[in-house]
Amino acid sequence: HVQLVESGGGSVEAGGSLRLACVVSGYAYGGNCLGWFRQRPGKEREGVASIWTYDGRTSFADSVKGRFTISRDNAKNTVYLQMNGLKPEDAAMYYCAADLMSGNWFDWHSYRYRGQGTQVTVS
Numbered sequence: 001h002v003q004l005v006e007s008g009g010g011s012v013e014a015g016g017s018l019r020l021a022c023v024v025s026g027y028a029y030g031g032n033c034l035g036w037f038r039q040r041p042g043k044e045r046e047g048v049a050s051i052w053t054y055d056g057r058t059s060f061a062d063s064v065k066g067r068f069t070i071s072r073d074n075a076k077n078t079v080y081l082q083m084n085g086l087k088p089e090d091a092a093m094y095y096c097a098a099d100l101m102s103g104n105w106f107d108w109h110s111y112r113y114r115g116q117g118t119q120v121t122v123s
Contacts, residue, residue: 002026002113004096009118012086020081020118022096027077027113033100036070036081037108038092038120045095047106051079059105064090086122093117 008020022034035050049070050059058070067085072078079096095118097111104110 002098004098004113004115006094006096006115006118009094009120011121011123014086014088014122016086016122017082017084018086018120020083020094020096020120022079022081022115024077024079024098024113027098032098033105034072034079035097035100035105035111036079037095037097038090039095039117040089040092043092045108047104047108048094049081050100050105053079061106083120086120088122091120091122093119 003025005023012018033050033052036048037045038048039045048061048064049068051070051072053072053074069082071080095115097114099112100110101112
């Protein structure tokens, strides 16, 4: 049974930082792509960042480049999203996804497994 559990969300002031974590269990974690997504009220879910677990290769949405970083700890089956310089428009439900089957990293439906999300509020 595969589970993705996100944590680290919360409420911060604009300019602040948060670090989200996604723990993956029940899945052969190595050798694949994991992604972070977000969904803002009234908006479609969008890809924020992705990382390949075997070589650490990363991708980012233009809106977060230079502010967000993504990293992984393969020993802990965990992927992190460090968010700095948060803006009100970053407020959203953040989700992680694992096992990119095909297509683009920023396509939610291209992942086999998906988490339930963690809320980020920026005021």
